[in-house]
Amino acid sequence: MMEHRLSLSQIVEGSPVASFVIDCNHVVTHWNLACETFTGKKAFEMIGTSNQWQAFYTSPRPVLADLMLDEALEKSVGLFYPGKVQLSSNVRGVFEAEDYFAHFGEHGRWIYFTATPIRDDCGKVVGAMETLQDVSQRHEVEAALQASQAFLAQIVDGSSVATFVIDRNHTVTHWNRACEALTGLAAKEVIGSKEQWRAFYPSERPVMADLIMNGAMAEDVDQFYHGKFRPSRLIEGVFEAEDFFSQFGPEGKWVFFTAAPLRDMDGCVVGAIETLQDMNERRLAEEALKASEARYRDLSMTDGMTGLFNSRHFYESVEKELERARRYGRPLSLLLMDIDNFKKVNDQYGHLEGDKVLQSLAMVIRGCLREMDSAYRYGGEEFIVVLPETRSEDAVNVAQRLRQRFADQIQRPAPEQILHCTVSIGVSQFIVGDDAKSLVKRADEGTYQAKHQGKNCVVWVDPS
Structure with missing residues (x-):
């Protein structure tokens, strides 16, 4: 008997097929590693208990191996597995079935399972073995x-x-x-x-x-x-x-x-x-969406009045230029300009004419820039120009040219009335240790000095 048990243990435990064995009292005696993997139930949880149903069903009921011990076998099988079980055509006395188990795996599994009676030397049924195979893929x-x-x-x-x-x-x-x-x-x-x-x-x-x-x-x-x-x-x-x-x-x-x-x-x-x-x-809808996203992106970084970049985009862009100047030691200059007497223009001629003055300055700025330069409406009547690869003396020249062209612009706030507006410009150049705030602050100081020097002029602020 001991040899018989040892042989059975070796067969069950060594099998790659999920298998378990119950004795004549429906107590689990073997629950192999493949069965652990298959059902998610550990052997130590099952062996010595009659809880084999827990691996397959949500409430107590016999599994196919349990029915092999039932004297009214065929009736019981028909009751618990109606239309799903048949006698094996290959092995006498073996029942086989297929059923769907919703709680196995993420989406449930189809299982093919067989139950075989275990007999002693006298032919008496002393237990049963059940094997399980996943046939979900076939289904x-x-x-x-x-x-x-x-x-x-x-x-x-x-x-x-x-x-x-x-x-x-x-x-x-x-x-x-x-x-x-x-x-x-x-x-x-x-x-x-x-x-x-x-x-x-x-x-x-x-x-x-x-x-x-x-x-x-x-x-x-x-x-x-x-x-x-x-x-x-x-x-x-x-x-x-x-x-x-x-x-x-x-x-x-x-x-x-x-x-x-x-x-x-x-x-x-x-x-x-x-x-x-x-x-x-x-495809057309996707292209339209891409175009819409591009327009939104442009609007999010563009000033609607002047068509120049807005102040939010300035801070995003200037950080990249500052990093490049720091890393490679390249020159970088910044112009900050403020339209002279702009409040007076608005008060005397109205905001519509004031808007035209802003647009006129934006047009002049665009006409003075290189491809690598960028211009921003910083706020109100203030504008910023960022000049990469430009030293202070060249930046001052750009500022003077811009100042003169704007002064030459003819504004017509009313019929037969001509107005010339001017701009005060501060210039700063990047030095080691600068960030966006310090670079703008020096240019702003230059604009302030230009105002106090009579306006319509350019002032470079020496960082020393």
Whole structure:
């Protein structure tokens, strides 16, 4: 008996198949490692108890192994596993079943399980062993096959999805009306032939359905659809892609297409189905969205009155220029200007004319800048110009040119009335230790001095 138990333990524990054993009192005696992994229940939790049901059901009830000990076996099996259990055709006295266990894994599992009686030397049943195997994948394949067959049966001219089917010989068997409309190729021209490529390409080459029929892997598909395809996230063995077909319609079309294998009841690939969707409207919507986002981005960093950058964008940009100046030791200068007597312009001629003066200065600033320079409306009638790669003496020259051009501008606040406005400008140059605040502060001091020197002038502030 000890040898018998030792042998049974070795068989059960060494088996890669999830297995457990109960004795004649329905007490668990063996619960192997594979069963632990499969059910999530540890052996020490189960052995010595009659709680084997906890691994499979939410309330107490016999498992198939328990029923093997029942004298009214067939009646009990029919009661607890109606229509799910049958006698094994291979091993006498063994019952087998398939059932769905919703709490196994993330999405539940289909389990194939068998129960075998254990007899002593006299033939008396002294226990039972149950084995379990996950057959979820087989059920998934069968479900996919059934879905494919049902879908294929509905491929009729009334389908709104452009669809065609090829058989195992790559011969077209279906080409619906939607496919005719999208590709411009009539069904009668392609059904019964292997020329499906004619609808998509100028010369013979495999379409996605052909590659699926050939059992292509990702690297094979990549040869023909590099950078345009991806494996389906939903169905194994299915590929999807998006490409532009210039011969579709007068201006060509963007098409999203998928190809999936068609299998017989034995799981053998007997054909492939390809569906196609016109993605032009989505592409146009995406482009419109990108344009809208670009406009929003521009608005978020642009002053609506002058068209120059706003103060928020100034602080984002000047930090990058300061970092470059620090890292590479390159010169960097800044101009801060304030329109002279601007309040008087607003009070005397109104805010509308004041706005025109602001716009006039912005136009002058833009006309004086290089491509690398940038200009900002800092607030009210204050403007800032950032001049990378520019020393103070050159910055002063730029400021003088800008000041003079603005003074030469003719403003006409009223008929037959001419107004010349001026601007006071402070100039600062980056020195080691500067941040945005200190650089702006020195330029602001220059503007303040320019005002006190009579306005309409440029003052450079020596950092020393």
